[in-house]
Amino acid sequence: MPVESVFPRLEPLLPKVQKPIQYVGGELNSTVKDWDAAAVRWALMYPDAYEVGLPNQGVMILYEVLNEVADVLAERTYAVWGDMEKLMREHSVPQFTVDAHRPVGAFDVFGVSFSTELGYTNLLNALDLSGIPLEAKDRGLDDPIVLIGGHASFNPEPIADFIDAAVVGDGEQAVLQITDVIRAWKAEGRPGGRDELLFRLAVTGGVYVPRFYDVDYLEDGRIQRVAPNRSGVPWRVSKHTVMDLDEWPYPKQPLVPLAETVHERMSVEIFRGCTRGCRFCQAGMITRPVRERSITGIGEMVEKGLKATGFEEVGLLSLSSADHTEIAEVAKGLADRYTEDKIGLSLPSTRVDAFNIDLANELTRNGRRSGLTFAPEGGSERMRKVINKMVSEEDLIRTVATAYGNGWRQVKLYFMCGLPTETDEDVLQIAEMAKKVIAKGREVSGSRDIRCTVSIGGFVPKPHTPFQWAPQLDHKTTDERLQKLRDVIRADRQYGKSIGFRYHDGKPGIVEGLLSRGDRRVGKVIRAVWEDGGRFDGWSEHFSYDRWMRCAETALAGDPVDVDWYTTREREWNEVLPWDHLDSGLDKDWLWEDWQDALDEVEVEDCRWTPCFDCGVCPQMDTEIQIGPTGKKLLPLSVVK
């Protein structure tokens, strides 16, 4: 079946839209393959604007992994802005890929990677623009399999009606396995149609197909049970875990956009997973165990990636980069190698200790020392025990003293508001901490020209964490609490002017909470919001809380549940949670114990340095911690000229 490029129809629209470059593709290191020669074709989407989606590592990795297979083709598509959407609808231009401008509806798989639930309305919009029926049950043999991945797929229930399948966990190997199943099914002449293909995927145990599971509800609205509705389909779907990151050095050829995007750097994931055990952190819980990339593996990726891209900055990514067993050697080795080339190094540094300052000093050896970020997360000592963020106030003050003493002038502190058991008093402690930071800073630097910025995010309880049972704080109380904190900071004559305060109101967090812990009934709300014009919910200028509440009220009118029920309600230990049949490896009993420990303000150590505390992941997933040190060093690169 010949598939034509939509570019001739798109081209006349481009002069009429903002930043047309985002729709034309042609990025350095992008790939266009022959359509007819490909046995399996993937359209990959990051469901946000191009400027956010292009640098997304997940999509970039899968794009490259898939295109490396000779008979597989992968192209990318992103959410189009309103001006473009309007023109596309007027001129009947379907959702297209930016690589070869092929219509998304013509691919075998439409794979969408969600890092946040706020992209759900963009998924519906893309399906609609593609001409793919919104609901999976209405799709035919020639429609793509709509498959999702990313963190949000650990509870895909709110979008269960709109997707055909979900992959839980690491995607690199999973997409290849799925490709094999599709290739075989197509080669056999697509026996049994779409249903058979989905069944073949489901029986692997690694692909969740919502249609093969029935959900029963109790009268009060809680779930009674979730059960497979045909034999052969497993009760629980396992997450995928890639072992040995050195064998997966992707992206090797990172995409270099022409358009300006949110991250313009060569990113290397230096390890995956985190076992620090912060109880609010879904990413840490669902990506266990820790698997490090070796120092030499990192060195090679940086070297090849810089050659392939010409980027000026290297980002060493992970959930807590300073925890890499050889991070000091990595930082020093890279700084030595690239001093001449004026390559900047960055690492999201959030750990609060003196070691981090040494590291930051190393990374900025040739540049300006502007700001350092730390994340104590909880304002009071008590709060930090609840969330298992083991850092004392003395540690923090000692750390910032070192920072200011080393020439840093600005420290940014990141906190959360709305944590379980939190009171006004806990949040007001943030002001005290900031004041002490400034006082210490003035003392060690001998200067009044220092700043501390307090940045606060609202806490949203997430599935597969010890806080999955916790009540979310309502947005009114959140806002009042933050207001009080702001007033206290503003009123302080001595320090107030040196303290910056940044926060968001509590409303978007409630919608995020609804989508995070929602079940299949929430799908109606998402659809209603999209029909009402909801798009780009992750952008404050496009997000409408009132629309979400209005649509939720109407859509859930016939159900015994509402937004509060999904968000501010505390769950009991015996409640069936909508995501229980998606196996992250974490033992539900362990999670519950950890939740109880949180309430008792009991801390848990990191299993990298203490014996395994039986969270369940390693035995359940047959994985193990992979960490160094390797003892190797990065040697200077020989100059080839």
Added chain:
Amino acid sequence: MPEGPPPAPAVQKLRLRYAKRGRLRFTSHRDFQRAFERALRRAEVPMAYSAGFTPHPKVSYAGAAPTGVASEAEYLELSVARRCEPAELRALLDTSLPPGLDVLDVVEAAPGNLAERLQASVWEVRLPEVEPETARKAAEAFLAADSVEVERMTKNGLRTFDARAAVAALEAVDRSDDEIDAGHQGVDGSSDRPCAILRLVVRHTTPAVRPDDVLSGLRLVADLAPPVPAAVTRLAQGPLDAETGAVTDPLAPEHAVTSTGNEEL
């Protein structure tokens, strides 16, 4: 705080002509600058850097074609800290940029200011679904006017200025005359539909008169309203020969010195 070593001095100045073709004509100038500076890194060009905290490679760009307009003749200058062979550099930079941003020519700078040589541009404007005869009449009406006041939205609000004086030549040309394929597949790919082609020579003035402004002028004087956005390409820019009205090669002094150029026009 470390001051960093002093930047390496420039030992050679090079001039470069590049094209912006096909779908990459939607690259803005800012986008191009970033892409070019990355290409310099990828190609490991021994750039000379400016002094200061955030050293920048020494590149200066001549007036760039607007976003959405293709070009066969964009120019820039760069300074290197170690001598480079121009032809080698051209090939290296060309492969370091995505296809569609193509380096056509690199020469070692001869004395004289490049920007001053870029006095006028030759533009080709394709108007799909416009009858060539309609365009011809509109062009005549435009040329017959003493001045054509047009409006354009700028950063400082709506501006009104004359689009006529800067136009040194304007004619409707036949389709077979010239075929710059690269920029226009798709827009007028099907040959059974009409497509008028205008070719114009516009002096570089202040405020700059762009092909868009001339199109606004054509609408004003002759009601020419293209149903489909025009596809515009800068074919050349350089000194304007007062006698012949031709735009000549701005790198002529360099080409006179050496014959390593890689002319494609």
